[in-house]
Amino acid sequence: MRDGFVSHRAFVSVVVSQPPLTSYRSERGNGDLLQRAPCLAHHQIQFGVRSFFFHSPPGVDESVMASDFRLKESLPDLTEQIVATYTADDAINHLGHCPLPSYEAVVRILLDLKDILYPGYRRNTNLHAGNIRYHVGGLIDSLHDQLTVQIGRALRHEQRVKDQQTDCIDEIDFEAKGQAMTIELLKRITKLRKTLATDVEAAFAGDPACQTTDEIVFCYPGFEAITVYRIAHELVELGVPFIPRMMTEWAHQQTGIDIHPGATIGDYFFIDHGTGVVIGETCEIGEHVKLYQGVTLGAVSFPTDADGTLIRGQKRHPTIEDNVVVYANATILGGRTIIGHDSVIGSSVWLTRSVSPGTTVLVETPQLRVRGSEGAKDDLAPELNYQI
Numbered sequence: 388m389r390d391g392f393v394s395h396r397a398f399v400s401v402v403v404s405q406p407p408l409t410s411y412r413s414e415r416g417n418g419d420l421l422q423r424a425p426c427l428a429h430h431q432i433q434f435g436v437r438s439f440f441f442h443s444p445p446g447v448d449e450s451v452m453a454s455d456f457r458l459k460e461s462l463p464d465l466t467e468q469i470v471a472t473y474t475a476d477d478a479i480n481h482l483g484h485c486p487l488p489s490y491e492a493v494v495r496i497l498l499d500l501k502d503i504l505y506p507g508y509r510r511n512t513n514l515h516a517g518n519i520r521y522h523v524g525g526l527i528d529s530l531h532d533q534l535t536v537q538i539g540r541a542l543r544h545e546q547r548v549k550d551q552q553t554d555c556i557d558e559i560d561f562e563a564k565g566q567a568m569t570i571e572l573l574k575r576i577t578k579l580r581k582t583l584a585t586d587v588e589a590a591f592a593g594d595p596a597c598q599t600t601d602e603i604v605f606c607y608p609g610f611e612a613i614t615v616y617r618i619a620h621e622l623v624e625l626g627v628p629f630i631p632r633m634m635t636e637w638a639h640q641q642t643g644i645d646i647h648p649g650a651t652i653g654d655y656f657f658i659d660h661g662t663g664v665v666i667g668e669t670c671e672i673g674e675h676v677k678l679y680q681g682v683t684l685g686a687v688s689f690p691t692d693a694d695g696t697l698i699r700g701q702k703r704h705p706t707i708e709d710n711v712v713v714y715a716n717a718t719i720l721g722g723r724t725i726i727g728h729d730s731v732i733g734s735s736v737w738l739t740r741s742v743s744p745g746t747t748v749l750v751e752t753p754q755l756r757v758r759g760s761e762g763a764k765d766d767l768a769p770e771l772n773y774q775i
Contacts, residue, residue, distance in 0.1 A: 485555040487544055488537045493633045496533050499526050500618055504580055508604050531569055538627050539565035545628040568625045575621050582654055586613050589655040593677055609658030612644035619648035652676075653709070660715075667704035669722060674709045679734075681716035687724075687739050708744070 473480050481487060498510065503526050507514045514522055539562040546559065590603045590610060597603060603610050615638035619631035631648035639645045643662040646652075650666050653674035658664055660680035666672070670684045686703035702722035711726050713719065714734040719726060726732065727744030735750050742748060 484547065485543050486540055488540045488630055488633065490633060492533055492537050493630055494637055496530060496537065497615060497618065497634055497637065499530050499533075500576075501614065502526055503530075503576060504583060504614065505604050508601075527573060530573065531566075534569040534572065535562060535566045537565070537630060538568050541565075541627060541629040568622075568627055571625055572621055579617055579621065582617060583614060585654040586610060586656050589657040589675065589677070590659075593657045594659060607661075608642035608644060609661035609664075612638045612642045612646055612661065612664075613652075613656060613658065616646040616648060616650070616652070620650070620652075623648045650704070663716075669702040670704035671706040673707060673711070673728065676707055676709070677712045679713065679715040679717075682713050683718045683720075685718070685720050687721035705738075 473482060502509045502511065503523055506519060506522070511522060542564055543555065543559075543561040546561070547555070587600050587603050587610065590607060591597050591600050612635075615634050619634040622631040622634075635646055635648045644658060644664045646664075646666045647668040647670070649668040650670040650672065652666075652670075652672040653676070655675045656672065657677045658679075659677065663681040664678055665683045665685060667685050672684075684705050684707065689703065690698045690701060692698055705719045705721055705724040705726065707713070707719075707726045708728035708730075710729045711732070712730075713726075713732040714736075716734055717732045717736045717738070719732065719736075719738045721739050723741070724739060725741040726738075727742055727746060729745045730742050731747045732738065732742070733747070733749035736748050738748065
């Protein structure tokens with residue numbers, strides 16, 4: 388056919404039966420006869436031809452078959468054109484330097500850490516008192532080796548960037564530093580479990596739809612994002628570069644929740660539903676704080692120097708004190724903005740100034756027009772029930 392090309396592929400299927408030799412029509416419907424015949428071990432093998440039709444892709448001459456190797460003659464030139472951009476666009480290349488931390492290795496590290504933090508919930512559900520020590524011991528040993536290498540790579544790359552060097556730095560034993568940081572992180576796992584237990588407690592207490600705490604660990608994207616954040620934040624406190632952000636951005640991809648690892652968040656933290664929540668780098672959150680989906684704790688502006696370059700390291704994000712609830716799609720901005728303890732910020736509120744303790748902030752209820760049967764009221768009474 389001329390509007391595409393046809394590829395014929397043979398297929399084989401084993402039929403465990405022994406009918407006599409017969410002939411039948413092929414599934415192509417073109418009159419070809421196929422035969423079934425007995426073979427070794429009294430099994431029968433059915434041979435046939437199935438047609439798959441592939442239309443030529445856009446921009447390709449339909450008269451040219453895929454087996455025409457003349458099309459490949461242009462590939463060396465295309466390769467040279469692409470490689471030439473690696474010199475012009477140096478900001479998105481990493482060539483000729485020491486290796487960066489491996490994204491795949493960092494994800495494996497996260498999965499191993501979560502297996503230790505939540506034994507029996509993740510990849511190995513057949514754990515008990517008789518094998519838990521072997522399970523955790525193997526994970527700890529593996530994590531030691533993986534983290535030592537990846538943290539060493541991150542430290543070496545950070546130093547190379549600071550020194551504006553193009554070659555590897557061998558004068559400093561970055562792997563030894565990485566090992567020391569790894570041991571310190573592993574020591575903090577006990578504290579991490581205690582903190583995460585408070586987050587589970589807050590989620591269970593704050594969500595009437597939750598039946599058991601198992602449901603939180605298994606299912607809640609907010610708890611998943613908080614778990615990864617708390618691991619990454621420990622690495623930030625230890626001075627590990629790059630890897631904490633790799634971890635939280637992986638969680639961002641998985642859950643739709645963006646928590647910068649540099650943020651400071653107290654115990655009993657709960658994100659309900661979660662999608663679209665953003666928590667900035669310099670945000671400070673107290674204990675017993677609850678956020679709903681779409682909440683942004685962001686920066687109102689970015690300070691710059693005389694040359695227009697961003698000034699980094701300043702507090703840009705708000706402070707949320709203890710026992711605060713922030714409902715869906717609220718936006719709270721600015722490093723000087725403080726939400727006082729025991730406050731409630733209603734849905735869709737936009738705040739760029741501080742709020743005193745014990746304050747409730749609501750958007751003025753818009754007037755609604757209802758079109759219905761004759762005699763129906765034109766507006767609805769406002770309801771102040773924000774429970775979702």
